[in-house]
Amino acid sequence: MSQMNMDVGSALGTSAAVANTLPKMTARDVSVFYGATQALRGVSIDVSTENVTAFIGPSGCGKSTFLRCLNRMNDTVASARVSGDIQLDGKDIYAPDMDVVQLRARVGMVFQKPNPFPKSIYENVAYGPRIHGLARTKADLDIVVEQSLRRAGLWDEVKDRLADSGTALSGGQQQRLCIARAIAVDPEVILMDEPASALDPIATAKIEELIDELRGNYAIVIVTHNMQQAARVSQKTAFFHLGSLVEYGDTREIFTNPREPRTKDYITGRYG
């Protein structure tokens, strides 16, 4: 137990200072029902571009459900019903005039399991810009693909084999390809649902470095099971338990001086 706290503490030392500015996304009193069961109870959170926000909590606590509300991926679940208010730049994303396709271009998503399209590496990255008409010529598209792959830290590894299938890459490379694919449509927010849980420690470290580099350009929200990861990459942390937001604050505060006893019990490993 004490060993773990030390790790968390030392990880905190490397993370950047918390910045406070206007929120990119605001959620107020968000509840989600799957049929008759309530998966999320009145969650309110602000997400800003300057900080990486981590959602932590035990399995089934609603953190992934909440993440999927932020780009309306829950729409694909027939039984899901969302109430409350979520705004992107002050605009309600559940408003009738909000185009959900456009929303998802602005709020990108990286999934738990790397899910590249079974197409070439180039096509994986080029697909988003192509369907949104972001590149007018082939040369423009080449530039977008290269920039996205560079930002995802993958360019040097794949620049000679862009025509190879995206599924032929290693797990870590596939996940960075998925991040490049999300970046390519120039989103404002990137949601990551346990992006490193299927990866080995070295690949995980690369993803974490990448998240840190992307901070400031995109509002990043990451769901993670791994508390040390939350401590390493995030500046804001939200702790969920049984569908409720228990505590939300600066990562340093949450890990060193939690206000709620449940948070303390969780981060010290008493349950989870």
Add this chain to the structure above:
Amino acid sequence: MQGRIRRRYVQERIFRGLGMAALALAAGFLVFLLATIIGSGWNSFRATEVRVTVTFDAARLGVAAAAAKADPQLLAKANFQGIMTDAADAQFGRTVRLVSDGAWLTLRDMAQADPSIIGTTQEVWLLTTSHIDQLAKGAFDLTLAEGDRPVTDADVALWKRLDAEGRLRTGLNMLFLTGADSVDPELAGIRGALVGSFLMLIITLAISFPLGVLSAIYLEEFAPKNRWTDIIEVSINNLAAVPSIIFGLLGLAVFLNTLNMPRSAPIVGGLTLALMTFPVIVIASRAAIKAVPPSIRDAALGIGASPVQVVLHHVIPLALPGMLTGTILGMARALGETAPLLMIGMRAFLTSVPEGFTQPATALPVQIFIWSDNVSRGFVEKTSGAIIVLLIFLLLINGLAIYLRNRFEVRW
């Protein structure tokens, strides 16, 4: 403990043994079936011919060589039957029928190719009647008494004499592949039935593939999951299990009696088979769409693809091999279907090859059914020969399905 381990091993051996026995039995049946059909059917690809000395007498033909050269159309009406009968009667006697009734076509073709033979005498190989053909192929048991076999002693004697004189030969039977049905087995061919089947399958494919694939995509990707879609799903699954003759009755009631479409026509047969194939394609396509991992849909939705883009750009390309395989297997089933075609009048006796979708036609399995009803020894071999052709087509179609599946299957 030891005893239990031994029992487990014995159980395992028994289970393997049973499995292999079942497989061996099935393989045995297959070999028996193929051996029987090929054994009796391969003779239908061969025909016996007799050498006859024919005089192309201009007076008997009613056409002079010079006139025929100037106008080849005249030869179409010339009396080739006459010179053939004259020659056969003169050389083999009036009492036996040796040369096939249709053999005069060979003489006409010769004269049309070279009108200068009119007025000359030629040695010509002519198709024999089915009796002599079957005798030459050894189809009859000659140890039986005359009354117990379909050939007379006179026929046998004639065959033996001709064979000894070297006037008989057995060659490739092109008529079987190029001709339509006939009352004479030696003249009957499967081309009419093949073309009929082909025309029908075009209609079936053109109707059932787009309908089936669109239904499957809508049901899987867009339809809300409620009671109505459940009912539709159950209905489609049941439709696939409905006996094919019911579809025949439906085709009869709807296409012929209500819509007054032409009887015996490939278009009606194709529509009826399309009704039958549609649920098969829907089920196969839905399975193929279900097999596309949801993560691919999530990935595409997550970067802002619209639902239609997700389906067109990702789901369909990945599901297409499965859809095509299901469609091709459905087509194979349609090709082998007989019962519904009987109901819509496609069992007519037709001596010409159909030339369009609305002309009377028959289909290969129906042709097999018609021939199998015929007691003549010549048609027994034709039946097996047509089965061989049908099996070859089915093998080709299934091979194509396997090739497509392996060629375009995406692994991830």
